[in-house]
Amino acid sequence: MSEMWINMGPQHPMTHGLWNLRVKIDGELIVDADPEMGYLHRGIEKISEDRHYNEVVTLMDRCCYVAGMSWEHLYILASEQALSIAPPERAEYIRTMADEFQRLGSHLMWYAAFVQDLGLMSPFLYGMRDRDLILDLFQSFTGARMTYEYMRVGGVRNDLPPGFTDRARKVMDWLVDRFREYDALCLGSDIFRKRCDGLGVLSQAQCVELGVTGPMLRSAGSSRDLRKDRPYSAYDRLEFDVARADAGDVTARYLVRMEEMRQSVRIVRQILDWLDTHPGPVMAERVPRWLGAPYAPIGREDYLLKRRYPKGVGFSAIEEPHGEAQAYVVNEGGEHPYRVKFRSPVFANLSAAKHYLVGYHVADIPPIMGSVDICVGECDR
Amino acid sequence: MSAAAPKEKPSTNPILWVARPMATAARQFAKSLIRPSTIVYPFERLEDPKFREEVAVAAGKPLGVGAVWDNYRGVHALNIATCISCNLCAFSCPDVCIQMVAVPDAQTKRLKKCPEIDYGKCSYCGFCSDACPEGCLTMTTRYELSATKRADMIYSPEKLYEVFQRKLPMNPIRLERPKNEDAILLDAPLCIGCNACARDCPTQCITMLDIPKPTPKPGEKLPRRIWKEPVVNDSDCVRCGTCISVCPKECLFWGTHT
Secondary structure, three states: OOOEEEEEOOOOOOOOOOOEEEEEEEOOEEEEEEEEOOOOOOOHHHHHOOOOOOOHHHHHHHHOOOOHHHHHHHHHHHHHHHHOOOOOHHHHHHHHHHHHHHHHHHHHHHHHHHHHHOOOHHHHHHHHHHHHHHHHHHHHHHOOOOOOOOEEOOEEOOOOOOOHHHHHHHHHHHHHHHHHHHHHHHOOOHHHHHHHOOOOOOOHHHHHHHOOOOHHHHOOOOOOOHHHHOOOOOHHHOOOOEEEOOOOOHHHHHHHHHHHHHHHHHHHHHHHHHHHHOOOOOEOOOOOOOOOOOOOOOOOOOHHHHOOOOOEEEEEEEEEOOEEEEEEEEEOOOOOOOEEEEEOHHHHHHHOHHHHHOOOEHHHHHHHHHHHOOOHHHHHO | OEEEOOOOOOOOOHHHHHHHHHHHHHHHHHHHHHOOOOOOOOOOOOOOHHHHHHOOOOOOOOOOOOOOOOOOOOOEEEOHHHOOOOOHHHHHOOOOOEEEEEEEOOOOOOEEEEEEEEOOOOOOOOHHHHHOOOOOEEEEOOOOOOOOOHHHHEEOHHHHHHHHHOOOOEOOOOOOOOOOOOEEEEOHHHOOOOOHHHHHOOOOOEEEEEOOOOOOOOOOOOOOOOOEEEEEOOOOOOOOOHHHHHOOOOOEEEEOOO
């Protein structure tokens, strides 16, 4: 039978965003795959060069629309290093908590989308419903459900509202019960297992070679997690385990993400206990005036000649829900970052599509691509 | 330091493959009959306080829906009467959607500049209300805004004042000013005493004080200037930078008192 290329995307239920998966098929068999990204490119790195350090945070929320807080955290860590500002400890804990909330929210969103790809509608609704609780928590302390604009260079915008920790604990208790239900719905069902077991296998060596990170790498037997290996914010003061599975297939990725959510709940509970007993400031004492809370740029740039902030570069790498994200910020002494560069984990995970698709069937594409956890917003930036 | 994820084995009984997921779904369905997870918008609204207590309810009960909290960042409300036209909101806007337009002040009957917001561009980041030193530009819980014309998305100060008069819950979070903030400093030899800074200062915290006119030495020519110098009252200053941008000699700058 002759081979042919087909386009799955840019408008396709499998793609979860605006990208195109070209697959070369021989009958039902995939013989080649070629992901095409870039449809959602907005030039965020370039726009960042024209904005104040804090204003870039508004872009970070739009960078990844399911894990905005993680990207804020990533950018802020790099900026703080570039500007030599250290946040107070309470702000670090709040950031870590927000990061873990975001991991829960992102993984729940992934769970909802993934099972919906497999044709299971009820788990989709449960996943979205439970994600809404996370968004509620976000809204109660940041003021928005998706575009938080919460972190600032030198700390976070505001402290937690009264009664927040109790509310968060209730949500955590609720979520832990739900994870059991998710497993009963998916792992307990042989139909689910028959569609997922042994699909999209990527070995650990391949992952390392291709730059695949995050839950995909950990599902292949590696225990690399930047929260453990290169601790940032408050992670070195918290107890948690790295979720790991060995099979490297779709089911293994499911297991890793489910276990990560349980670990996130564990981390959040520790942080909530810490926050209850350690009140304090959430903003660094001394930040340049154009970074401070009510700040104003000046009509003329001339004042920079008289007062410059020390130059520096900042690099940060965090374990984002999708994988390892990295940021590089160059501070040339002005109000704006001179250059901002991001490394998106989704881009690397998607680029390796050929290696985990070839050899499977066309009907396997939705579960495999669903297990990758795609967010095109950060992939294209 | 890693925990291998547990692997649940599917049952060997084919009936259970269907029965277990169905039992979970049926339980959820029964719960949703007692308390649905959704609301009937627009007949029920999230900003209704009754949803607030039920949000993220006690574990073990069916879940409620979300609530709109007071710190929600929705449409702005502007109190024209207390606005001091300091430009800080327009400066801090990342999307450049705020323009300062002249509107008549109700008390003084004079024109003054107040923010006009283009909601076609606004990203609801809240930087403007964070920057507002008088708390007159705040964000409310109002989230419904649709228009048939693009021009209707531009909210004039009067329209923002109407939002203010509706007495919606305002964002309660007021950011504290950082301590030891930068202040306006004067590069005295450059100053010509022109009064521009004191004239345009929105809080009138700059006063022009007389300085002694030096007696010229023989042959020396005194600079042509008014023998006055601005003195900034730091506690009243809102750090808007207006004085710096109007200074014709660029003699004002940001700095810390030594």
